[in-house]
Amino acid sequence: MHILVLGAAGMVGRKLVDGLVADGRLGKAEITKMTLHDVVAPKQPEKAGFPVEVLSGDFAIAGVPEKLIAGRPDVVFHLAAIVSGEAELDFDKGYRINLDGTRMLFDAIRLVGGSYKPRVVFTSSIAVFGAPFPDAIGDEFFNTPLLSYGTQKTIGELLLADYTRRGFMDGVGIRLPTINIRPGLPNKAASGFFSGILREPLAGKEAILPVSEDVRHWHASPRSAVGFLVHAGSMDTAKIGPRRNLTMPGISATVGEQIAALKRVAGEKVAARIKREPDPFIVGIVAGWPRNFDPKRSLELGFTTAEKSFDDIIRIHIDDELGGKFVA
């Protein structure tokens, strides 16, 4: 099995690649080749039991998706995107990468034709939903995104479903919760603080909380995100039916509950490193975001989280990123 990962240098992409290299298989299929692509060159994996080609550049340029598809990958993980804050600030860039790039990729697959029909896993987002919504959003609630990023992700979902229905590919769209705790440096996502208020204090640093503690949101660990991707890449898609886009399971928690979990797992002193500095731009964006979901379909289809509580989310970060230790 040949696997192509677009967005392979991103946080989730790197973890997915590490997991696939370690396992040597996706579901029951042995991996025989991987192709990794991102705007900056992804790291060449060490000790892979199969050839790994590493490519870099802008994928949303005529001819590039065709080259990526020329090797006829059996599974395509499409994780490449301009994140929410940047897509809001740079209208043209967000539409060019998130809409045009996705469509160019799908068209490159379509235009191969014949019997070529790869599994395509598209990472969508809960930003496809916009307020007002019910306390827990069900699987049939409508998409009225309040950001250009959410608009672009919704359009990607629609294209994925139509291209799948027409037999060009075998698509699965997964709406990832906000990933928490994101390791590494902050990115331009407006949701960055949800991780920052935990990650930075655990590293002995101050963190800025730009919203109030009663902001409720929907979270999953990086470990869960990789699990969702692997399941979407290997599951029996006949069970999904034509509605190919699924809200992934997660943990609903307020910022206050996040901080309480941090206190339980790491102590009061760590939590005291959080500084309150309200930011109207972030407050405005987050006000339109979902708080909780009732993702019956994805649970029935076998998607599961690696964590049972927000305390688990913090412990997973300490285990996977900090070698089991934090700065008390």
Add this chain to the structure above:
Amino acid sequence: MHILVLGAAGMVGRKLVDGLVADGRLGKAEITKMTLHDVVAPKQPEKAGFPVEVLSGDFAIAGVPEKLIAGRPDVVFHLAAIVSGEAELDFDKGYRINLDGTRMLFDAIRLVGGSYKPRVVFTSSIAVFGAPFPDAIGDEFFNTPLLSYGTQKTIGELLLADYTRRGFMDGVGIRLPTINIRPGLPNKAASGFFSGILREPLAGKEAILPVSEDVRHWHASPRSAVGFLVHAGSMDTAKIGPRRNLTMPGISATVGEQIAALKRVAGEKVAARIKREPDPFIVGIVAGWPRNFDPKRSLELGFTTAEKSFDDIIRIHIDDELGGKFVA
């Protein structure tokens, strides 16, 4: 007020133009100029009390939308589209006109910038919904189109909402019911028979019914469609909020109820001109279409139908198209 109509040579476009020319105003605003565009030249209206420019050609070509917007129309009615059956048969053409064309039009408006922010009325469709759905589809039901046409219309709705939210235009998307009775010759829409089984018998001709009589669908007269467009072009959009796409009111009826209405209004002999010839292609498409709606929002926002029953729909056709007479 300068009004631009795209798709002005189509059935609804012609009726809209005739109505605006007759009224001389849109809502409370006096019309000072109209620009009409379609792929075939729209008819030059007679006796218009203002200049009317008539243009023809493909609007989804780089530079053309910019030219159409160069006159800075205050209101744009965007009715141009490849219909459902044709968009299903010609993948590239459907996406090029329905998606790319719509986006190019919106971008031409966006790139004017400054204080230019026209009202844009986009004719969407109930094909944005796909089975299975509840018996009556509410205003918050999700979009899972089962045709490329419905996919393209949903994407147009999303772009309209995002471009409006970002302040580039003042958009209103209206999901028209199937228009019944369509005058003139059949077009390539898969829904054509819903009108054909009434229009042809009233003209003394045979008509083909390609589906069973228990097929239920959602209808409005051409008179209602023009009323929806005029209201969308002149209403106070501040009342709509960010959810800019609205399901229009209509009449839910089965094919059997349509035929019963035809018998009541025109007699048994007219209804006997309908021939049953099931067509699996049409049956398959129509199976995924909505049957009934609960369009609370559009009713609250002042959209109303011209008819109260299917009998009225038939009478409107006899009055507006047949000079009050049919072939008994």
